[in-house]
Amino acid sequence: MSDTSQITILQAINKALTDAMAEDDSVLVLGEEVADPEEGGIVGVTKGLSTRFGPHRVRSTPISEQAIIGAAIGASLAGFKPVAEIMLMNFTTVAMDMIVNHAAKLRFMSGGQTHVPIVIRTMTGAGFGTGGQHCDYLEAWFAHTAGIKVVAPSNAADAYGLMRSAIEDPDPVLFIENLPTYWTPSAAPQPGARVPLGKASVLSPGQDVTVIAYARMVQEAQAAVAVLKAGGISAELIDLRSVAPWDRRTVLESVARTGRALVVHEAVTPFGVGAEISAVIHEELFSRLKAPVKRLGGAFCPVPFSKPLETAFAPRATDIEAAVRSLLATA
């Protein structure tokens, strides 16, 4: 793939929103600073949308997260498909009632009379020195809630395709964007190409061990897998892409072959997504495992500011490599 066919994740999300809004008048965008007079978002993900689609469909909001998600829910009940930005994932905590008690539950509580086809875009991720309240990965909280889907793409094509699918999905989808890798280029998506929700992607096939990752951890895992390969260890790398629902079939088929699995995420380990995946693998494949499933996640502390601490907070390629080697060392 030549450089000219590469775009950044930020550009891919902008393109997905642009294409969706151009194709479907019912798609709306709202959130803090999303319109062009406010620069189309703090890093410009929504740049150009309000100029092209007008102030009725693209609206900057007050700093009012409950009001933002409430407005998205209400508009969706009246037939629209709003994409609401909650600027940073930690700010979802301010809107948890709207997300968890309302967006996720209205279909069930109404007996299917209403549904909430909204997308909640949010950015996060350690690496920019923003400390304890601006870069947490909180996906497990939402994955633990019946009625909302959670996706976390690692590259431009998936970001585009998952956004298109998320907007078309009839239920609420939390769309997690990794801030530090927004500007990382990767293969451009085919125009209009959807990536189905709940479907993982096998990035590199392997026989000895399965590494399951998502979001920025995919890039760390890719680096680790390359080093392992050079050392004669064949690791299969699965990019989960969707956290909830997650692709059990792809993961279980892989681990059934390799007999070893490592789950990697930036979120803290205890009670995390890795715990769920590990539990299911043990339940389904206990007799075929050659070693207990391993989990790697962020340190169990708030994200620290000081650079050496922040760097040590989330798993790195070397941690993943070491974890794989220890899995293989198990008899």
Place this chain on the structure above:
Amino acid sequence: MTAPTITGVTPDAATQRDIYRRMALIKANDERARKVIRAGKLVLPYYSPRGQEVIPSALSVLLTNDDYICTIYRGIHDMLAKGVPLKDLWAELAGRVTGTCKGKGGPMHITHPKSGVMVTTGIVGSSMPIANGLAWASQIKGDGRVTVAYFGDGASNIGAFHESLNLAAVWKLPVVFVCQNNEWGEHTAYEKATSARQIADRAVGYAMPGARVDGNDPFAMYAAAKDAVDRARAGGGPTLIEAMTYRFHGHVLGDADAYMDKARKEAAVAADPVPRFRAHLIAEGIATEAELAEVEAAIEAELDEAVAHALASDYPTVEELARDVFAPEAVVGEAA
């Protein structure tokens, strides 16, 4: 109770009778609900709206089925005034599959889009942020619909109230915020929880019209509601109405309401707005005793039918646990 003289805001005779019919329905429904629950025929958390009949009745005569409401757990009067069918409502109270929500929502989550009841929330204050979104949809479509958000005085102290009023004012949304000030937030008296002298004063902070009215006076309530609904329909933005009323019963059925001042409660019950308006209609020659008795008898008959229908209906099957969590076609990747 005297009809205000301002031309154009006094409900005509037919509208007054319509308001009374809705009030009588709410009162009779409440009395029936408490009786049925106390008799042990149904088990549910029940938040009585008794005493607050006028507010949604005088407002709903200004709305159509296309207009939206978002209400709260103490909202059965709002639903009835808006036109949720009694049989569907009662079947939902009974947790039956014939209920508005197949029995899956229950009394605190009645939804009935056909009559414009879009959300009933059990979370204090949460009717308002969603009402804004419905109103935003109407603003984009230019469909002239109005959205009403009902809530209590306690809800004016939660963040969602402030975020919602601010956004509605900034976006000039066609929404009417109706605070039913019944003097009690669960077990806590208004003055112990609310710094504002009156909740209507909070409208000033959001640069929107605010009015405090006697929510137990159908004429005052109708006039205030008409002003707000007309403004919203004409694109003039939101209004905050503080409708003064009084909750005749404790927070939830079974609550001994020892915290409520006895004399204050007795005075409120003595001024019961339903018989008061009834007497007014007869005294003013707007309806006869026989006509109103007929209306009330019809309501009782409809209630008999609704309760019998609810109790005779089936419960949902356990398969319903897995339904309506997501759209049926959208379970990609779950099956291993």
